[in-house]
Amino acid sequence: MQLTYLEAIRQGIWEEMDRDPTVFCLGEDIGIYGGAFKVTDGFIDRFGAERVIDTPIAESAIVGAAFGASLTGMRPVAEFQFMDFIGCAFNQISNMVAKTHYLWGAPAPLVLRGPSGGYVHGGPFHSQNPEMWFVHNPGLKVICPATPYDAKGLIKAAIRDNNPCIFFEHKYLYRRIKGEVPAEDYVVPIGKANIAREGRDLSIITYAAMVHTALEAAEILKNDGIDLEILDLRTVSPLDREAIAQTVKKTNKVIILHEHSRTGGLAGEIAAIINEEAFDDLDGPVVRIAGLDSPVPFSPPQEHHYLPKVEDVVREARRLKAY
């Protein structure tokens, strides 16, 4: 069945709620309205107001309540209307939820999910990719799918996981991409990367919307005789160190591509992993393509300038190939 990225997530949560009575949703405007992006559209009719809870606009309370319910053996799925607002609940996530299993042995099987990312002119408070705030928090799993198949398989895996999972949905992809999603039940394992395109010459390590940017660039570069390999991380914490090392060992040249700001971004961490795992295999410098070190600006020309583009990948790939 061909599903959009959004429908795949929607179907994944729906099926988990159908399958497991301990799964419930809470968040702002997720009930009768069905959520700002309609991920939970129709859920309240099917599962009732007890399991599809419209909350006050209070992100710390949403996360706190989800965590508390998880301590009684429930599997809450909490929606952030935009992932930018996850900052409002940062303390609850970082100091309460993430540390709980390590400190006092209480598992917290909850999912915090919502739309992130730019390319839709959402402005500085509706375009961010705040995944790195949580990659630096041991105890959390951070998931950023790029395709409908992975989105559905990973949201199901996140709901079934015994750890707190933060699930970043890319809002640019919600209705722009469609993909084949099997009718039968499946999960995609958390922490496993996927080769989105096999190639010989150069590796792009990326995830989420940037996978599609890299795929477009690959088509252009094919005409130059440059064969890109694209590694879709799918999960950014924990990182699939083995897959990162393997692709570097295969192509010997690597570009790391992400949407969020360059400084302190995921590329730095991946470059360090490459140093540790595959330094001798490198035939060129590790290249970073990332968002600017600024907030995400609103006006389309400015936002376009801020965000990584296909032409950036094409340019950097040609440069690195020639190195």
Next chain:
Amino acid sequence: MGIRKAKSKPTSNGNRPRNGASSSKAKPNATNLRTYSIPDYRLEHPNFTVRQRIEKDRLGHEHVRYEVEGDLNAPVPPIRDSKYLDKKQCIEIYRWMLLNRKMEVALENLYKQGKVVGGVYFGLGQEACSCASAYALDEDDWFAPMIRNQGSLLVRGFAASDTMMQYMAKADSPTKGRDGTSHFGDIERRNMVSPISMLGDLIPVMAGVALGARLQGRNLAVMTYIGDGGQSTGVTYEGINFAAVQNLGLVLFVESNLWAYSTPSELQYRCKDLAERAIGYGIPGVIVDGTDACQVYDAAHEAVDRAHRGEGPTLIEAKMMRMKGHAIHDAASYVPKPMFEFWKKRDPIARFENYLVREKKWLTAKENEELIASVETEIEAERETAVNSPMPTPESAEGGVYCEDGCHEIKPKYGAPKVKKGTSTFKQTEAAVHLR
């Protein structure tokens, strides 16, 4: 006196139907009359003001100090007879309070012997609030202490050695050395959520515990505490409001102990009593003398009953004073001395002892002495256990960050939620959306 009954008086939000509240017995009310009564169990109403004043020292240098104004010579009121507690229960609570205090004396001594890692936090003067509140919970109810509620832990069945080992960062401590103080929990047997150092975050968490239990068909009471300092945090508002809107059985003790580290309550909030905050949440608020175990228990008992009936949260303000500094390093020299003298006369244990031994004659002097001796013996044995626990190995810092390899089985604690499903099936959505 007593907490408003939903039957006879409307809530201030007009008894709207509760979203997802399966067991609320609140009935729609014909009137929009607002009731803002705050029941006050106290038998005295201390009225002080703390303010900053410039003082000159002998050399003429100016210093800013706190001074207190008000009637500091008022006689100590009697203990208010409990509506619910019998003789045996009063003596049990008294014993928990003694155990609470003697444990903290032992901790102070362990600190002086250099056996404690970091500081020690005390609940001196707050033992009635910690112990009598937790005593009102049923076994299945949940609680989460704050740093000064070490007595609540004892009442809920943790050993004094658990807390002692936490302070000494021992391998056998409940967190195996990974955290100290009362920062530990137990979701299996004692239904305790571990506090964190950041204030207020436990309130929505406890609301969530009640929500999870309600989805499993149980109306539980979930008790936690916040200070007059901690209640300034935004998450306190978020948590109480969430519990109020969802009609969850939160029993929140606001411990007005007058000092938040070194900052007096005058610099934390403007209203007369923090119980008034309840009005804004549309929930019952009540004031008790936090040094009177009977008042604390009665208010807690009524709030717990409301929670069990599915009638929602209660805010209980307990007024008392923190009788030591913030932690052991802090001599609390910023507190005007007359305040210590006033509250020292209202020592919760001395007051309760007087009530049980001299007023009620429920304990003879000899029985009281024996009880105190038995507590001391128990604490000494606990101290011995705690001291003899080894320090953790360095390598034990590793692992356990994630729940993996089957370390926990997640299952609903109170049984599978009974779910009703609508007739609709999955259909793709066509709705208009934000930011296409």
